Amino acid sequence: MAEIKDPENTIIMETTKGKVVISLFPDLAPGHVARIKELSREGAYDGVVFHRVIEDFMAQTGDVQFGKKGAETFNPARAGMGGSSKPDLKAEFSATPHVRGTCSMARSQMPNSANSQFFICFTDAPWLNKQYSVWGQVIEGMDVIDQIKRGEPVKDPDSIVSMKVAADA
Numbered sequence: 001m002a003e004i005k006d007p008e009n010t011i012i013m014e015t016t017k018g019k020v021v022i023s024l025f026p027d028l029a030p031g032h033v034a035r036i037k038e039l040s041r042e043g044a045y046d047g048v049v050f051h052r053v054i055e056d057f058m059a060q061t062g063d064v065q066f067g068k069k070g071a072e073t074f075n076p077a078r079a080g081m082g083g084s085s086k087p088d089l090k091a092e093f094s095a096t097p098h099v100r101g102t103c104s105m106a107r108s109q110m111p112n113s114a115n116s117q118f119f120i121c122f123t124d125a126p127w128l129n130k131q132y133s134v135w136g137q138v139i140e141g142m143d144v145i146d147q148i149k150r151g152e153p154v155k156d157p158d159s160i161v162s163m164k165v166a167a168d169a
Contacts, residue, residue, distance in 0.1 A: 006023075010166035021140035037115060063083070066080070086116070088115050101142050103118055114132075
């Protein structure tokens with residue numbers, strides 16, 4: 001297991017395929033890191049499906065509104081269209097490249113529309129650079145991310161079992 005140097009800025013995400021450890025970048029995207037930690041601490045991501053998973057590109061999850069299994073609002077057909085009850089975030093674009101294992105916020109065409117959804121890159125995706133807010137990097141468990149079921153939408157999708165800040169785990 002990767003050594004966790006900064007537990008307050010590390011996420012432990014248990015998925016239906018196994019455990020993933022993500023190092024957060026609070027200096028790069030303070031607002032996005034704060035939101036990820038806030039939603040994790042509320043248990044908002046627990047049970048949320050990976051609704052859009054594209055081979056050689058990325059796995060997207062984090063729709064706490066329509067993508068959370070067992071919730072009243074769970075709607076597989078709408079997963080990917082929702083966010084959280086919190087306001088959208090101001091973009092925090094940076095020169096940090098989208099490479100394998102990069103964690104970045106999903107958004108609509110509007111730059112300041114990121115809310116709760118995020119994606120993890122399977123491969124380098126340079127066309128996303130400076131267009132999406134990078135907030136973390138997988139430091140352990142990319143082999144787990146590689147096993148997530150593909151699809152757009154995904155039939156019988158994998159999900160986040162639990163997502164916690166390491167300091168709380």
